[in-house]
Amino acid sequence: MSTTRPAPVSAAPAPTTSADPGRRLTGRLKVVLAVLLVAQFMLAVDFSILNVALPEIGDSLGFSLANLQWIATAFALCAAGFTLFFGRIGDLVGRKRIFLAGLAVLGAASLLGGLATSPTVLIVARVAQGLATAAVTPAGLSLLTTSFPEGPLREKALGLNGALMSAGFTTGAVLGGILTDLLSWRWSFFINVPVALAVLLVAPAVIKESRPEARPRLDLPGALSVTLGLLGIVYGLTQAGEHGWTYGPALAALLAGAALLALFSFVERKVAEPLVPLRVLRRRTVAWGNILGLLAFVTETSLVYLLTLYLQKTLGFSALAAGVSFGVLGLGTVAGGMLAPKVIARTSTLTALVAGGLIQTVFTAVLVLLGDGTAWMGLLLPATFFGGVGNMLVIVGFMVTATSGLPDREQGLATGLATMSQQIGITLGTPIMSTVVTATAGATTAGAVLHGVTVAIAVNAALVLLGVLIAATFLRRDRTSTGA
Template structure:
């Protein structure tokens, strides 16, 4: 740990803290509030898209760009911003990102044309790409490796997942009672409050020596991620064999291979190959990718089930996911204790088994509302299992790295999160669409059951991979925190 990093946690102390001090509690509240707000932004506009289209004159085919423009920037720029946070100051990037988020949200709420709204979503995505890894790296460097960090990451994961559910519910409430514009306006006072509190409470954290930014690596990985995410969104809209999807995905893979080659030769690589070769980093991020891909896409599948099969309204469908939100909060709360007792590897496996079993049970859903009990129980248990995996992934992927690489580690983890969220829906949408064999609710239900089964199989495959390749559990504590 560098002197700068130590100063932000316990100024003047030689040893890292072993309990939550009043200052650390304030730091935790501020960082968790920011992460929760960003998670809400991912889903708050989903229910409101048709209303926004009517209000601003979007073409039906252009509505998807309200979500796509955000996802492209949030996923494409997160890795480079994570590294910039390491090089130029995590607090500085965190504060700057919050300011941009507040301004972009105000612009979105006041937008009078599709162009202005898309511009606002682009800047919201860029702000998310900056604030998320900067906030996570401030979190991991503020809390010593071990129980305190695991507790902080558990709370962060729980609130982040609860934020996705809250966004769907809040978006429906605001749109029905006030206006879709409040889905943007609500961010402004929250961002301002967090920004002011962060200026007072959070101290700067950055390495003592500032290496040169790897520009070729930054350009190639950013363009590669943008191409992959764009290809995935095109696949979800036009199918996996559409030229736009295939060309974008191929270009993305090629650019990411170029990035890997560049990093081998760079003197100050954006992502040191040694970090990527760490088993905890590599397989921890794979587990996280599967966790985010499957659970967020399951919400999409269950939304279709509730509205297209059972005939629920958008608001009622959103409220039905409150049980899933409870499950994620419970999972995030108990995850640090489970990790402390079983270790991160066993926690990942346990969470994967619970999630895959709960998801597989949803293939038994029927075509009338008497089956709501199964949906509620399945999503509750699935949320708990998913959160065990997510917290285990975050602890695994950031353990054993020095503080000057925590921005990189959290940038990788954030990129994993954003890409998983982005790619899950188009994959499951394509599977469900291809499996629909007839018209009406019965045909839709048949396609959804196939997609749910595929979702459960992906979770199970990720669990088996963790079992096989994470043979040595990541160290849970350092000597200073035991």
Template structure:
């Protein structure tokens, strides 16, 4: 009688896999930095290029609209036409648009560069993430790769404020753009030799109705959220954008049910791991990135910190996300992705709620530093648990789609969290014109949303042994 040995999942990366990991993580870190690197520099950019104060927010909004609106579409295109090809094209666009942004001489030129940067992010992020998941087999190696990816992406978002402040103070805001150019060139030179092409064996027809409705729906949704953050949720423009987004996304659902080759097969959206995993991920990204906004208000408006000092204070949060991302694969191996999601959200909720105790004395900075570090660890456990959950149990042919959904969740979460918390602060201050009081109310709302993440994560069933 012959006994077949079952090979245990590999736990050590080969040399090529290490090079792949370094290349993809470097690209993803740079993209995450771009989300926040200009926030501190906005007033300086406005003065230098002649932006009206009311139009400054479009520097961030133009990027967010393109990055969130086109992610799902480009994730599917990467599946069909080649993930490496899309990755390289996106990196080339990122380098070129960053050069144009750094050389901008007018508001319109800068906004065109920001839209192009957002499109490059929508191309590179899902393509890079799907290359990451298809380069590592499901199991310990993929968990480790996703943990490091999540840590660096979150650290990139928080450290973008630090880097933007340093570059603006020591050199010029233009270097917040120029810094991308050599990194993009290095990736373009190295990627062809390191990354293997990955695509569908059979190329189905493109789902045009689905592509149009989901892209237009996401654009309308993100536009409505950004307008709500500036003018409040009662604004007719904000309400119109949100309503249009909802209608178009419902139309997208019906289009996918009838499409021969749907952009997003309805069957994948019915998977609990995809459906509830992405909802948990949305809450994880929305709560932590908006907490950075709330603590920025506290540090600058209550404690009187400078923009640079505020950015440096968030270095502790960045350190917490790195610790959480590096440790997440071990926690997942021990507890499973579902329990890791719940644990991460529980830690984040406790740390966030403690920030409601902040006062007007500068001695409270120690509570902020400790709580943001601990909350960063918990948030990263939740984010890596989400990434593993949302991309597990799927064939390689659907990894681009799954990672496109996960990336869309990330970018919509980053985009929607700040407007929601801004509206909460504004509403609270309308009752009592006190910035600290508004921040405290918003912090408690933020913690409540994190608790909702625990409830969502608890609905995820534990995979059967055969899955």
């Protein structure tokens, strides 16, 4: 064991020296990192593990075709809508406490989902899983940023976290196909239970409690307005993706969500201790960093959906074969997560954001050339690998940008905002691209689906390029790197 001791997680990061834990991973920090990364990976897997199992779940439990989408939507609404609220609750009661409580709820909800015998029970389980995810994700990220001093060590931890979060989404698609084909869809739920138990057994002994020194008050009007506003926006977009942009309930939900978010902005200007102080949102690193994070998750997760359509509807792959094909993308995200801290340390966070975005743009754009034969896998596999590398450079750059330069008392807020951007991006990417495919395909033949998919891929690449332009324009004076 090293003789150096890591700084307490509740303290502000100390200046790093060569003998400082800001440069070295002690034995305890390695265990802390492993515990937090395992938890975050499991949460990311949950976003996609049921995708390929939905038809079988519907047949098994008697879901109607119209209600089948609620298996995914119920989870996504809660995971995205309540993130900021639970991030602040972590500041109030302690991030370790809410991290452990959320994991316990996640394990219990996963067990309930695996044992479900009716649609109602399964939807209740998915709501509970979503709420647990909204609690654990920002708390885990806050524990990560406060456990590791700002600098190379935190950048490395965030790089690994980003790689595993993104790889978890792709792994979920692969794992869901394998478990459903070889065992049962129920194992897509059961697999969470032993992982949650293992983390709950180890975490209390190695993770220190983290909370601001001054306990903030809960801004209840702000929390309610932003949570309900986000729920309205997420619900409206998912329904628009399902039924089209002229669908009445979708438009009503979007308008209500926008009105509630406007109310939230008004509330935050008036209350003494706002949920999101406007001075934090006025920081370019926070505001633009989170926009870049939103775009990064919208584009890469929706690309998985588009390529799933291509592989299954155009090339005729099985769900299992399509899922396994995304293993290459998962390898690319892991490689990008390992590379990103080195790029940031040697150049700057801005360089990682711009270079990663350009790489992702190029290797997404080449996918518009895909044709209707299996020989095109020779283009798809390397393009998804390198696109995954580029996307992970952007994601790690976003995490570092959005959480750097802030005191410990605001880390819960910063990581809550970052997590909210991440989860809303994951939630909204698929319905947005689904709308593009539906509008341009015009039919369900293999050729029509291919046309719709390639148009949506072009839109996807344009959104990535938009992120590059935003980073180069608005963050050029906010280089947050030890090497810049």
